[in-house]
Amino acid sequence: MQYYDQHLHTFLSFDSEETFEAYLDKDLPIFVATDHFDLQNPCSQFKDDIPNYDRLCQIHQDLTNKYPTKLLKGIELGVVPGQQAQIEAYLQTHPYDLHLLSIHQNGRFDYMDDIVLTMDKLKIAQMYFDQMELVLQTFKYGHILTHFEYGLRRLSFSAEELANHFETQLTRILKLVIQRQMGLELNAKSFGKYQNAPLYDYIIPLYQSLGGKLFTLGSDAHVADDYQLLFPEMAQLLAKHQVKQLALFENTEIQLVSLI
Ligand SMILES: [Zn+2]
Ligand SMILES: [Zn+2]
Known part of the structure; x- marks a missing residue:
């Protein structure tokens, strides 16, 4: 089994126009869209952004006859404390194969807003990691913790500053990730657009030192041309830390495949 991209967006996300066909035309053995779910999203004037589940099922049904690709259902859950019960109730009636767990916003602003x-x-970084820790303690869904440095992207943190101020808390966070058997994502937007590869170079060995072994790569593509964006560069960083395998998540199954 070859590794496949586990972080992709389509027009079912509020911030993408991409079609499923554009991805499937790339001859993928497996395809999983992980569209955005963010309640009261500051990026959408505090509307609930929920990917249309019936539409997803319909699309899967239509495409199954046209492509040999195996289709999985995925979702990227942005979680704000206070929303846990509502999101969990939603997921009980809307089953997905893959849940990405993200911290994007805090009910007032998105961590990437100019504010x-x-x-x-x-203070912002503290607020962001407090939220992440609380969500990992109290929200039960999530196969992969995505872009752990999302809340730092506008703040230009060095790895040294991160270590100096947040190593104790990051250690607690990573222990929760390990306890929950979640994957730790290397995110292509973090590596490319936001130039945060040094923060991953710092957190990978910290996670390993605690026993963490489950790594994933996600392009976070919003257009099909970004499928597996920067995978060679991200794989290279993992290889530098002696990582030899990547983790694929599907429902209760975790499959380890060789590093691409
Ligand atoms: Zn995200
Ligand atoms: Zn995303």
């Missing part, structure tokens, strides 16, 4: 530039960067 964070006007605030104290340590």
Whole structure:
């Protein structure tokens, strides 16, 4: 089994126009769209962004006859404390094969909004990691913790600053990730657009030192041309840390495949 991209967006996300066909035309053995679910999303004037589940099922039904690709259902869950019960109830009646767990916003602003530039960067980072820790403690879904540095992207943190201020808390967070048998994602937007590869170079050995072994790569593509974006570069960083396998998640199954 070959590794496949486990972080992809289509027009079922509020911030993508991409079609399923554009991805499937790439002759993929397996395809999983992980569209955005964010309740009261500051990026959408506090509307609930929920990918249309009936539409997803219909699309899968239509495409099954046209492509040999195996289709899985995925979702990227942005979680704000206070929303856990509502999201869990939704997921009980809307089953998915793959749940990405993300922290994007705090009910007032998205951590990538300009407003964070006007605030104290340590306070913002603290707020962001507190939220991540609480969500990992209290929200039961999630196969993969995505882009762990999302909340730092506008704040230009060095690996050294991150270690100095947040290593104790990151250790607790990574222990929860390990306890829950979740994967730790290397995200292509973090590597390319936001130039945060040094933060991954720091967190990979920290996670390993605690026993963490489940790594995933995600392009976070919003257009099909970005499928597996920067995978060679991200795989190279993992190889530098002696990682030899990647993890694929499907329902209760975890499959380890060789590093691409
Ligand atoms: Zn995200
Ligand atoms: Zn995403």
